[in-house]
Amino acid sequence: MNVLVIGSGGREHAIVEALSRSPKNPKIYCAPGNAGIAQLAECVAIKDTEVEKLVEFAKANNVELTVVGPEAALAAGVVDRFQQEGLLIFGPTKAAAEIEASKDFAKRLMVKYDVPTAAYATFSDFDEAMAYVRQGSLPTVLKYDGLAAGKGVVIATTMEEAEATLRDMLLDTKFGEGRVVVEEFLTGEEFSLMCFVAGNKICAMPVAQDHKRAYDNDEGPNTGGMGAYTELPFITAEDHAYAMKNIMQRVADAMVAEGTPFSGVLYGGLMKTPNGIKVIEFNARFGDPETEVVLPRLVSDAVDVFSAVARGEQPEAEWSKEATLGIVLASKGYPGNYDKGFAIRGTERVECKLYHMGTQLKDGELVTAGGRVMFVVASAPTLREAQLKAREEISKIECDNLFHRTDIGNKAFR
Ligand code: AMP
Numbered sequence: 553m554n555v556l557v558i559g560s561g562g563r564e565h566a567i568v569e570a571l572s573r574s575p576k577n578p579k580i581y582c583a584p585g586n587a588g589i590a591q592l593a594e595c596v597a598i599k600d601t602e603v604e605k606l607v608e609f610a611k612a613n614n615v616e617l618t619v620v621g622p623e624a625a626l627a628a629g630v631v632d633r634f635q636q637e638g639l640l641i642f643g644p645t646k647a648a649a650e651i652e653a654s655k656d657f658a659k660r661l662m663v664k665y666d667v668p669t670a671a672y673a674t675f676s677d678f679d680e681a682m683a684y685v686r687q688g689s690l691p692t693v694l695k696y697d698g699l700a701a702g703k704g705v706v707i708a709t710t711m712e713e714a715e716a717t718l719r720d721m722l723l724d725t726k727f728g729e730g731r732v733v734v735e736e737f738l739t740g741e742e743f744s745l746m747c748f749v750a751g752n753k754i755c756a757m758p759v760a761q762d763h764k765r766a767y768d769n770d771e772g773p774n775t776g777g778m779g780a781y782t783e784l785p786f787i788t789a790e791d792h793a794y795a796m797k798n799i800m801q802r803v804a805d806a807m808v809a810e811g812t813p814f815s816g817v818l819y820g821g822l823m824k825t826p827n828g829i830k831v832i833e834f835n836a837r838f839g840d841p842e843t844e845v846v847l848p849r850l851v852s853d854a855v856d857v858f859s860a861v862a863r864g865e866q867p868e869a870e871w872s873k874e875a876t877l878g879i880v881l882a883s884k885g886y887p888g889n890y891d892k893g894f895a896i897r898g899t900e901r902v903e904c905k906l907y908h909m910g911t912q913l914k915d916g917e918l919v920t921a922g923g924r925v926m927f928v929v930a931s932a933p934t935l936r937e938a939q940l941k942a943r944e945e946i947s948k949i950e951c952d953n954l955f956h957r958t959d960i961g962n963k964a965f966r
């Protein structure tokens with residue numbers, strides 16, 4: 553069986569690795585892939601948004617299942633095109649992916665179907681937005697409505713900051729033409745609940761927690777994620793059941809009712825607030841870096857799970873009982889400017905999962921090629937052991953230009 557994975561980061565490395573464990577022993581292609589993925593799959597030089605080339609490749613190589621990683625590919629309509637050609641593909645259509653691409657779409661859906669989330673209003677006019685913000689309390693959350701690569705959310709703690717941000721977003725159109733969602737500021741522990749979704753049929757993955765800030769103690773700028781772990785002691789079975797029923801299942805049903813049934817991974821970015829669990833955001837794809845700590849626990853055949861979802865059948869997945877914890881090695885300077893091309897040594901000594909995020913082979917040598925470079929993921933019977941192991945394993949990797957957080961998972965022990 554031939555399988556194609558679209559994307560090139562740690563998330564796609566984890567997807568490829570899960571597929572490689574399938575007893576069906578599939579031949580795996582990855583477009584475009586990376587140096588780590590190349591150890592498990594044949595990398596193909598097609599970008600994730602080159603939809604027609606991907607369709608052509610899948611046809612020419614008898615690809616029976618395609619799995620989409622990045623949201624850029626979804627936004628480019630890759631799923632719609634594959635479906636038009638009768639090719640089996642795991643991921644939502646462009647219309648269903650609106651739940652991530654448009655914050656306003658997601659908010660309207662949640663209000664209509666009574667899904668718990670922060671109070672909000674949407675504006676395209678600067679003066680109206682300012683008037684609304686002045687009436688409310690601080691801090692206030694300002695979200696640019698559109699794909700802004702994670703930079704579209706500002707938590708303003710003063711009126712001056714709120715005004716400057718709204719000016720950037722609505723008057724100076726620094727992010728492009730768009731609207732702004734002004735949202736109530738929520739407090740509590742954040743967590744990620746990803747579900748396989750096939751229309752109204754859903755199946756939960758283990759709950760994970762991302763660490764978005766660059767430095768220890770959640771200080772420094774927001775990043776693509778500096779570490780993650782499963783399971784979360786502060787999310788009880790009751791919390792989980794509540795979130796599945798009132799958030800994930802309700803949204804899956806709502807998407808069907810709205811005529812844009814969801815297929816693929818619905819990612820709930822949730823917060824356990826003093827007033828119950830609420831939605832911060834939805835993503836229409838596997839989370840990164842959550843996927844890298846979740847998929848290692850998949851016991852079921854990944855080909856079967858992804859195929860069932862793509863066919864609209866009830867997904868069923870068995871998960872191992874262990875805990876997982878992963879620490880990202882990032883280039884010094886990330887998420888700001890950083891240099892590339894530094895040699896990475898010692899990876900062959902690492903005795904746990906090692907996902908490549910931004911690496912390259914240069915003259916046969918592994919070198920840094922991105923902001924986030926590698927992700928060390930350890931599994932163990934307890935989270936403590938997984939944390940110790942990840943720390944031990946990461947110390948084996950030598951490179952002159954990498955840094956990592958030392959407190960990944962500590963929130964679980966407070
Ligand atoms: P998002 O891009 O929507 O995930 O937002 C980025 C980060 O901003 C989230 O991970 C939260 O930490 C924070 N955030 C977003 N919305 C809110 C909110 N309503 N209240 C508090 N924090 C928020």
Ligand code: GLY
Nearest residue numbers: 762777839840841
């Ligand atoms: N971990 C957050 C995201 O994938 O968007």
